[in-house]
Amino acid sequence: MDLTAIRSRMAGTEGRLYWRSLGELADTPAFREYLHREFPEQASEWNDPKGRRDFLKLMGASLALAGVGACTKQPTEAIIPYVRQPEDIVPGRPLFFASAIVHRGYAHPVLVESHMGRPTKIEGNPDHPASLGAADSFTQAALLDLYDPDRAKTVTYRGEVRSWSNFLTGAQGALTSQKSRQGAGLRFLTGPITSPSLAELMATILRDYPQAKWHQFDPAAMHGAPWSGASEYATIQHPVYHFDKADVIVSLDADFIGGGPGNVRYQRDFADRRRITDDRKEMNRLYTIESTPTLTGAKADHRLPVKASEVENIARELSLALGSGVAGQFPPAIAPAPPTASAQASVPQPGSPEIAKWLAAIVKDLNAHRGRSLIVPGDYQPAAVHQLARIMNAALGNTGATVTYAAPVEAMPVDRHASLAELASAMDAGQVEVLIIVGGNPVFAAPADLKFGERLQKVGLVAYWGTHVDETAHVSHWNLPAAHPLESWGDARAYDGTVTLMQPLVAPLYEGRSPHELLALFSPQGDRRGMQIVKDYWTRAFAGAGGWTMRDGDGQAFKDADTFWRRVVHDGFIAGSAVTAGGPGTSFTPAPAVAPPKPAPGTPGVAGAARPATGGGAPSTTVPAPSAPSAPPAPTSAVAPSAPSAPTSAVAPAAPPPAPAPAAPSSGGLEIIFRPDPTIWDGSFANNGWLQELPKPLTKLTWDTSAWISPRLAASRELHNGDVIELRYRGNTAKMPVFIVPGHPQESVTVFFGYGRRMAGRVGNAIAEAQQFNAYLLRTSDAPWFGHGLEISKTGDSYPLATTQEHHAMEGRAPVRVATLEEYKHDPAVIAHQGHTPPKTLTMYPEHAYDGYKWGMAIDLTSCTGCGACTIACVAENNIPVVGKEQVARGREMHWIRVDHYFEGSPDNPQSYHQPIPCMQCENAPCEVVCPVAATSHSSEGLNDMTYNRCVGTRYCSNNCPYKVRRFNFLLYSDWYTESLHPMRNPDVTVRSRGIMEKCTYCVQRINHARVDAKREDRQIRDGEIVTACQATCPADAIVFGDLNDANSRVSKLKTQQRNYGVLEDLNTRPRTTYLAAIRNPNPELGSTTASAQTERH
Template sequence: MTARYDIDALRARLGDTRGREYWRSLEALAETPEFKEFLHREFPANASEWLDPAGRRTFLKLMGASLALAGVTACTRQPAEALVPYVRQPEELVPGKPLFYATAMPMSGAGMGLLVESHEGRPTKIEGNPDHPASRGATDLFAQASILGLYDPDRSQVVTNLGVVRPFSAFASAVQAVVSTQQETQGAGLRILSETVASPTLAAQIGEFLLRFPRARWVQWEPVGRHNAREGSRLAFGEYVDSQYALEKATVILSLDADFLCTGAAGVRNARAFASRRRAAGERARTNRLYAVECTPANTGTRADHRLSLRPSQVEAFVRAVAVQLGVAGVAAPELPEAAKTWVAPLVKDLQASRGQSLVIAGDGQPPVVHALAHAMNDLLGNVGATVVYTETAEARPMNQVAGVQELVADMTAGAVECLLILGGNPVYTAPADLDFAAALEQVPFRAHLSLYEDETSALCHWHIPETHYLETWSDVRGDEGTAAIVQPLIAPLYGGRSAHEVVSALGERGERPAYELVREYWSKVTGLSMQAPAPAPAAPPSGREIAPTGAAESAPPPQSQAAPSVGAGAAPAPPPIAPAPRPPLSPFDREWRRWLHNGVIPNTAFAPRAVTLQANFAAAPATGGAAGSGLEVVFRPDPTVYDGRFANNAWLQETPKSLTKLTWDNAALVSPATAVRLALASGDLVELRQGSRSIRIPIWLAPGQPADTLTLHLGYGRTRAGRAGTGTGFNVNPLRTAAGLDMLAGVELVKTGETYPLASTQDHWSLEGRNLVRVATLSEYDEDPEFARKLEHQPITDITMYGDFKYEGYAWGMAIDQNVCTGCNACVVACQAENNVPVVGKSQVLNGREMHWLRVDRYYTGDLENPDTYHQPMPCQQCEAAPCEVVCPVSATTHSSEGLNDMVYNRCVGTRYCSNNCPYKVRRFNFLLYQDWNTPTLWLQRNPDVTVRSRGVMEKCTYCVQRINHARVAAKLEDRGIRDGDVLTACQAACPTEAIVFGNINDPDSRVSRLKANPLNYALLAELNSRPRTTYLAIVRNPNAELEAGRAADESEGRR
């Protein structure tokens, strides 16, 4: 939706508003004609597009008898599926009963522990491993979506040499021949380029190779790596260390452009710890306070009690000013903008009042000196050892990756590299633009690339080897705090790929070896556990008293023809029962190995805290970020959904609305409303960004909260060889990204092209019409009136209703969502999609408002356009007891269960869409087309067999994961008990890092959900409609600094905020 509006008029309107006004977009605030047309469109435009004249809906319209013909038209023929029986069924496989296996997902130099659900050998769903410290039972959206990547039909499937299909043995022979020529030079021409390696086994393999070839070099490159954090720790302490934060112990937190709640290897763990001091049901005395300084709006900032929006060139100056006030030695006090000056004194006072319980966190995008200053402030405040400890890094060999890639490119250009083996990654696409990695790569005589896809780098290599997905191979990986886990495969490689372990082993003297063997051998050596099983004990002579195996053979009477004769009949006594064959003894290593696989962690492998000493004169080091200039400043960030481009072909992630912009299938240059006014820009305007000889074209998107004269560019788009979903999607911003400006760039010129580009954003889709949808108070306001949330009803709830009363006996399912801890991370959205077979519709259908997500996360703004407060509100089906959708369905396709669920009977639905029109919460989704993919066999394997796959013309919605309720019901019945609290976790609840979503039986007064619903902060959306929703929300309580809050209120009253 591209619209132009008067920003000054919007400011004036907000300034004249009494109290808080919440808005979802600038278009909604301006009430543009485009927004009004979209809002009041009962039936989306082009609803009849692609429908043939004899189609089902046309037939119903012509006959005028939808009710009478429901039985005729409901039975849509489903695609045929072949059934293949087991010849010999595995003992542990029970049809219909899933199995769960522990594994771990490596990503960007660290791993997250997972539990993977498998149906008859098909992995179908990802959950967090509660025993793994990085996940604690939750996940992020990347882990949830990784299951789709496993079955992606666009994955590389064959080994190729210059485009010709070859066996892997041919590659092994070729690379061995090249390596053998390097013996005399000790490997001077050999190079290995990998992503950041956190696998101890792989690091040991490469280490052995480097011992054999001392002059060979190993370079690691991560386009969204912790380069600044690494160099910042070396600047402060003289060595590489990692910071481990104990957010559950922190009372006051200062975030310096750090999205620590949603990004990075510790994002899930940090979110859980932060939420422990923020919950609606928690002790108010323990509520923490978060200050966020940001160069671009981020999820962490939406949870902040105070947010300061600064240009990238101003952040270091602000940090130095705070450090000076705290008393950090050797730091010069710089000049600050007026808005930042008012922050320093109250912030410093708050930090000093919480010595040992405060925390300063620097973001990965900030230069090393900011990280070093954060370390110094934590040290001065007494936080080291309390809210932060330092450990060695999860990276097997930490290095300056930018310098390493620069050196590699120089060597390739000079002809010093004879053989380059690239293990994963896509450096041709992601390497700094000023290095011209592609041109240098073509100078290497032998170049090979291992990757999941035949991507941009593969196209320039002689050899391409398909890589195994992490769910197809054996490996190991450390979490960010050091805990090691075994990466356990759940399925044989679908496309015959090879792992990095197997490719590196092909370089060795022993040739290729299985990854399983390599991982076991490494851990046997590290733990000192023998892999040799003890000799079995000698068999004892039979005594006639051996215990027969339990089962039918023991308990059933003998057949009549072989009945034992009675005593005294003169017959020989029955032979003694045969003892079962003894199990072969396990080796000491195998006993531990099985435990590691079962639990998903290797115990006692977490790093111990490390003592560090602050270096002198570290603050004198220059910043790596650009200084303020006459042009615009640019901030580079990983995309919230496709990251650095590695997930570009994952359609689930492409269609997931980004948390703050709600954009799908594209990226855009984020610009502040003030800058848009100055440059006469509107969302969708296509512009050219230039710096020197480099330039890109990209559309504009107006983002409230963005600093003035600052653009944010998200990585990962504009791929040319990604697959059907990713190729040609979005805009490549890497041509502007240089080795000296990986995270920020100054002096950028913006040139308008006069063209526009359609951007598919869902921010105005499914808008609710009502007041007080989001309810917020400060901690002091809550203390004065704990019932404030319930007093904000538009009108009193009455008992007047046309619905008959029904008493729910037994189970009554309900949900409570704590908005205090929701970060808007979208893990719940993707988890719901994976669990419930929700289809992808594509960009054109999103533009028509036809996205199919059962769960959406609405985002609301309040306050000033340049620095608003932002709130997230997950919106599943509300499961109303007096559901407006049920009474209008002419065929009873939507009904009410005895446990309070608003059920859908897909086979009855004739697609009238009356239910959708009558739903005030806008949570129903209609299959205008056959969105499900019935043509790709591998994608069939991913689908959850417990959930019906819907066809064209059918309405669908959230079911409270009724299939999980039924699984818990069967398990409880087998154990002759009721369903316990916690037995049923909906997909969204299980994935949530902060446990914001709680589900359970509201008839049980001791259940978690019942206790939350009894909280005075609990309220129902649109309660004035008397729909009596089972899903309720807990109002938000902020904990602002009274001094800063007073200044903010004064600014609001003067209209200057």
């Protein structure tokens, strides 16, 4: 990393300088060579070293997403007509069903599009308060998981195919033995549970097996429980933030934009408070104090990069400065520990000039906005930071205004890292005889010091319920296939506690069962279908059980239980059930005791007959009357959270394994920071090709992980992107390629867990070289998120990384336009002055007349967070193929909308800007005039249309497109023979073949659907009736589409704003897609650009 060249170029630049990578900023030979190939002028052609057969064999299912089409001969497919057509199914007309995708226990409400009985697209539920119609990338990509050919398909015992009846029979003896011992050797391991009906099932099991224990584990669980310890601020309460009411926000290493159960709604609320117009020139201000660069930090008006271990100290100083804490008199749970000598050297002291300046400005701003400010602690910070934030919010009058603390959404929340450690200790001591693992893949994801896979072999009977035959399945006795959420009945709660119902859209493709159906096997009522379990619970809740009061969206009582059930299944949620609206927390109470059903003659098993899981079925005709249920057993230490008075257990809990000795302070040691991967999370999405190929925010890396380091650390260690380093931490070793990230703390290294999978599936399996790129190999249970003592060394090897950060560059032009709020207030024309707009008469193109509709789009860069949800939405809607790492490295990714990321300022702490780039739908389109076969042409409504069966693949249009938004099928990226993928494709969109050019169409299929509906009803298309896929899913509501000929349409009004501009307008292309410039709101006391505290400190 040549920092001298970077400084020289920055010093010699007048005005603003935007750059997408350090290579572009330094103008390295490698960057110039890539630019030469991307903008070919007598440039050499890329050659394919691999044959087509080898390529398809290598990529497997990741290439199986594009389907068949165009001029390629297709295999014969038989058409089987309906004998009796279902009443609701009309060919060509999709149906929509409200449901939910559960991630980390929390419900993400969805509206699922179904064609002819097969789900083809997932979007957010527009009526649900946690979604408002938006969805994140994980939720949308769940569709591909449904059709994944590598899913666990059948019950197996030690690798041999069995049935659910065999499992029940095989478990009978073990359960009978446990029953006689009250379940002393029985353990359950699950993730967090917010489902009220599932929590009741678990409570019922523990009532019937009083000595059994329920353990919980989530690799991305919070760092310690924020309620641990004994103090006024240590009660179990769930925070819900109201960013739409906050004018000043302080983030303490909290990435509320980039992750978390509530990030979709949080993005909308944050963006709404930040949205400005010509009439409303007020917006919120965001201060971010963070370690690893995040999307939240990228949107911050001021960002302070610090080590993760420094955040707590800064939070204490801020609390003291606000007057919410007195030195030496913090509540006992958050009393500061004496710092070590090494910590004193690295943590900024109260007298630090840069910290003092920051704190003074923040305190002044917070005090000026009491009751309209908000302090948000990071999920991966210790409990003390959470409690300090709660104290400060209370002192500022924010509690009840910008933040609500309510009853827990999760059933029996615990410190999940400690819970898993206790289970590992019990297995090691031989105290676990039967273990039921409900998802989570702990053999892969457990901290390295627990040696979970080795200890699991000491358990007599292990049954694992999972979606794939993964690392945990391979060491378990029984492998039980999990049903996909779109195949299941269920319920769960959203981040705010809103109860969300799940209904199946398709019968299980394989033999999977839902978690409700699995746990029901161990309950007194035995084998029941999912619908029966969920409906039975909510029928009793309707009658008053569990403290529920049911009302419709208007606050009116329902006529009867059946009306209530039909309404909530139709809507997808129970109105008014949020904890912030007075809804109860998720209780842990067993079901009323009932006599078990009599088994049918000849029925095998211990809990009723095993039947295929169909996800449906009639409910029981007799619903137990609401009554006071039997008292649940006293929760054990594996379930109960720490509290001032610890509950007793029926048996003494096993002592947890001894904690590893803390790393010895070392002047040469670095801080290691652990984070879940932005696209495959904890590894559970590793086999999802859509997410693997989605460029990660900030780095645009695909298909791999990396160790993030700062430019200064890279320069001092002579490291470059892709150099493989060995990481040594607490006796553990791993290897990873490095990636140099501007704005990263200088003496820290961030590693992302989720990669290095050996048994994820044909897409997610790591090659031998990359199996060491596994951050779990370094993680310890007592320091799950950061720690000191990391040593790194260069191995001399290099690993190729496929990043799109420099792809489709616009040759040094400035596509983004930026101003501060004060600049914009003083002179709204400041945006127009940053570019040149030629007059409309300056053109040789014939003027088009748009007498009917005139489609256009506006994208607000102030609102856009760069999350990438629009990219996944476009992939799912338009049958866009996955091409694989090798093709991405060559610049051949097929995404129709990309999110460019620009930096401005010093590499030590630059400001960041995101810009989604779809097709601009130019009125003077350069691509149209160069196509020799008229495959790209202009429609009467202004769309730049593609006629696929005319395209002969000259690629002249791509060469002549200044925005680089056209995509060419260099190879046939489809799989005709994987049958499970066929139903996934959108039948309204042509599937392209090899040799075809493609691009964004403004979702013309949705335009056509609306046109047909309007014609049938003899009316005009209404504003907002057409919502493109990217617009529908955008959590920040940054994308608006509509008719420019309608002066009252939302998009027309946005385009009259003084912030509106077109990219590369000086080329006179007259793009229909325009942008609203990004506006920042910096504090004048800290300057208009973010100064780097790291520059002076390290």
